[in-house]
Amino acid sequence: MKCVLDAAESVRLAELNRYSGKSKEEVAAIRIQTAFLGYLARRALRALRGLVRLKMLVEGSAVKRQTTSTLKCMQNLSRVQSQINSRRIRMSEENQALQKQLLQKCAKEIESLQVPPKPEPKRCTKPKLFRLYTEERLAEKKKRDLRYAE
Template sequence: MKRLKRAAPAAVAASKATAEAVHVASLQRILSERTAATKIQTAFRGYLARGALPELRRSERLKSMIEGQSVKEQAKIALRCMQTKGGLQSRIRGMRLRILEENQILHHHLQQKRHKEHDKFNASMGGEWHDGRKSKEQSEAIKQYKTIN
């Protein structure tokens, strides 16, 4: 029995040592998994950052260009050109309206001239044209009869 008493503490110590070794091994495994996950995450974040870096550079370059003096000058020139274009368009519209009015007046004068020429022609031909079935003599006889009565 004495032997058992001596063996029991040794067995307990051995089992504790074994449990501790298993515990240390599992901790090392967990730590190595965490380390691997951290390395993977770091590599992936680096990949994303390398992809975003050119875009960030372009954005910064655009921002500096927008805030730059040359862009302000270009904007002033563009504004001046747009104002000039607007003025020209209004002048052209006014000229077109004047030309249209002049053409309408000219057309009206030409129509009046044609009517006068037509009236002169009719007068030289002996009066107006009648579309009736009666002859010229019959029409003149009716006209004289009306003037007498």
């Protein structure tokens, strides 16, 4: 208790030294002004704290909303890209399978179109030679057409 009284006494003495040479009215005016300025400063600080708190709430929720929206968009984009890649791979595999089937089909057709070599008759007349020649030319033309069709 004695420490508190000593502290109060030292504050009072410091005030007397600070306001020495001034009238009681001036000292009272200075104290009133000081108290009022302190009140205004505390009120401004309280308002500022409220604004900071409000700003944190508003910006926090806005940032969360923006972040979740961005994350959802990125997930959707990733999903679409993976679907496109899988579709490309599937189409490529289907194309390769179709090309393989077409090649096999063409090979079978070529084999079926090949005419086995006929033994030449010992004695060929002009009409027989002409017929053999035209058959060979037709077979060659079919082969050539099939090659161009590929």
